[in-house]
Amino acid sequence: xxxxxxxxxxxxxxxxxxxxxxxxxxxxxxxxxxxxxxxxxxxxxxxxxxxxxxxxxxxxxxxxxxxxxxxxxxxxxxxxxxxxxxxxx
Amino acid sequence: xxxxxxxxxxxxxxxxxxxxxxxxxxxxxxxxxxxxxxxxxxxxxxxxxxxxxxxxxxxxxxxxxxxxxxxxxxxxxxxxxxxxxxxxxxxxxxxxxxxxxxxxxxx
Numbered sequence: 001x002x003x004x005x006x007x008x009x010x011x012x013x014x015x016x017x018x019x020x021x022x023x024x025x026x027x028x029x030x031x032x033x034x035x036x037x038x039x040x041x042x043x044x045x046x047x048x049x050x051x052x053x054x055x056x057x058x059x060x061x062x063x064x065x066x067x068x069x070x071x072x073x074x075x076x077x078x079x080x081x082x083x084x085x086x087x088x089x
Numbered sequence: 090x091x092x093x094x095x096x097x098x099x100x101x102x103x104x105x106x107x108x109x110x111x112x113x114x115x116x117x118x119x120x121x122x123x124x125x126x127x128x129x130x131x132x133x134x135x136x137x138x139x140x141x142x143x144x145x146x147x148x149x150x151x152x153x154x155x156x157x158x159x160x161x162x163x164x165x166x167x168x169x170x171x172x173x174x175x176x177x178x179x180x181x182x183x184x185x186x187x188x189x190x191x192x193x194x195x196x
Contacts, residue, residue: 002147005099009140012106016113023116023125031122031181038173039116039129042137043109045162049140050102053147058156061144065162068137072169079176083183 006054013047034078041071094150098143105139108132121189122181130174137166 017040024036045064052060081087115128141159148156 001099002095002102005102009102009106012103012110016106016109019110019113019117020129023113029122029181029184029186031177031184031186032125034177034180035116035122035126035129038177039113039133042129042133042166042170043113045166046105046109046136046140049137049144049159049162050106053098053102053140053144056151058148061158061162065165068162068165068169072165072173075173076176079173079180082180083176 003054006050009050010047010054013043013050017043017047031082034075034082037078038071038075041067041075045071091150094146098147098150101139101143101146105136105143108136108139112136122186123178123188126174126178126181130170134167134170138163 020036020039020043024033024040027033027036045068048060048064048067052058052064077087109132112129112132115132116125119125119128141162144159145156148159
């Protein structure tokens, strides 16, 4: 049962990542692209957690945690750059 | 016990997938940048939270001991997602991006 459920969830998260990728390619402004990259980070974190449940290993958890942290940092850096034209003043 | 935890984990993981898909649907379909910011930043917390709670339930039942380290991801995402959404919204405001008005879609 958990295998079927994680299969469905992986397909749904994959569709979500495709939609975010579409916004990343299409996005009329650079801010839309930053939002799309943020959504891609979050979705890949969820996808790694789901894949770890499917395989029954705790190995993917650390990768998901690192992706969540670096995604937040890169989003903050992008937003800071768009606001001020510089990251560390 | 094990079957119940499996069922809880299955329902939660599918709910998390649906939440992620809804957020990205909002990102892809809504008409302006400020609205598109809402989709992922609101549902990301819900999606990650559901998937991580499913992971807690699954690994707790599997190893026979409470597995709490997935709660770390929930706390981290719940703390950082509003901050990054606020910063992106400020950047979009600073760039004076066009905002959607109701009469744009009137025929």
